[in-house]
Amino acid sequence: MTSRITRRRALAAATLLLAGAAIAQTFPSQPIKLVVPFAPGGGNDILARAIAPRMAEILGQPVIVDNRPGAGGNLGTDAVAKAAPDGHTILIASNQFTINPALGAKTPFNVERDFAPIGQIASVPIVLVANKSQPFNTVPEFIAYARANPGKLSYSSPGNGTPQHLAGEVFARMTKTFMVHIPYRGTGPAIADVVGDQVQVTFATLASVSSFLEAGKLKAIGVAAPRASRMLPGVKSFGENGLKGYDAELWYCLLAPAKTPDATVAKLNAALNQALQSPKVAEQLARQGFDTATSTPAQLRERIAGDLKRWARVVNEHQIKVEL
Structure with a gap:
């Protein structure tokens, strides 16, 4: 009896493997939707539009960038979590999704349970930038000005609970300053109002502000x-200005819905890594301030787990509370 059950299990496992191999051979069978859970202009969008054409060439199907902003990125993220797990709907995500649980955000999805990691894409530093008319030019000058004018400075972010928002909150705690946070629906408008001097400063990815820095705006x-x-x-x-241990690096990756066949994930990972190693794509991203980084799905899964623990520690240490 036991040997019969064992044979059945082995047969079932073999059937699943064959099914997965068959799916991988036919994938992709239609255009791939690459969901960006933010408005155009931010790091997610810049990266998606850089890798999509090359991945399309490699995979032999169009890769269509689909912007779905809202709820601090959770709207588009949830749409992918609920999509068919066939590899034809994927998500470009920042490590914001590892921050939300630390903030107690109630989301309809669980990062580790509802997604299959595909691979890392790139990282980019977050930069404190100001409108050119502001009277400070260095971190010490900014801290002194903020302390002398509590509550008179405002900083923008792409939304509550985003890495850029957390960068400002941690900065305020570490420097004992008080700034008013102004959340926006996406990176583009958050930066536009600093350029227009409606808001004095912002914590933004280098990629999203590099053109404004070059233009002197x-x-x-x-x-x-x-x-x-x-x-x-x-x-x-x-760190060089005395804020030891401060680190607000933003990194990005591709995710698929959970239960996407391993063979399909492997095919997407290979296409992503090949696209990132393309000289044209690598040069374009480097010019915009990104450091490309490839990985296996397993390495990405490990990084997600580590970042979840790191942000839980940061939020707890600085007693950060955010209204989401």
Whole structure:
């Protein structure tokens, strides 16, 4: 009896493997929808539009960028979590999804349970930038000004609970300053109002503000990281200005719905890594301030688990409470 059950289980496992192999051979059988859970103009969107054409060439099907902003990125993220697990709907996500649980955010999805990691894409430093008219140019000058004018400075972010928002909250706790947080629906409008001087500063990805810095419409005050960025020569990091342990690096990855066949995930991972290694894509992303980083699905899963623990510790240590 036992041997019969064992044979049945072995047969079932073999059937699943064959089914997965068959799916991988036919995948993709239709255009792939690459969901960006934010409005155009932010890091997710820039990366998606950089890798989509090359991945389409590799996979032999169009890769269509689909912006679905709302609820701090949760709207588009949830749509992918609920999509058919066939690899034809995937998500470009930042490590914001590892921050939400630490903030007690109630989301209809669970990062580790509802998604299949595909691979890492890139990381980018977050930079404190200001409208060019503001009277401070360095981190020490900014801290002194903020302390002398409590509540008179406002900073924008792409939304409550985003990494950029948390970068500001941790900064305020560490420097004992008080700024008013102004959340927006996406990176583009958050930066536009700093350029227009409706808001004085913002914590933004280097990729999303590099063109404004080059044009002289914004000025970089400091890099929100332990070390300076080679893309911003002459601009010191928060760590170099005495904020030891401060690190607000933003990183991005591709995810598929949970239960997407391993063979399909492997095919998407190979296409992603090949696209990132393309000289044209690598040069384009480097020019916009991104450091590309490839990985296996297993390595990405490990990084997600580690980041969930890190942000839980950061939020707890600084007693950060955010209204989501």
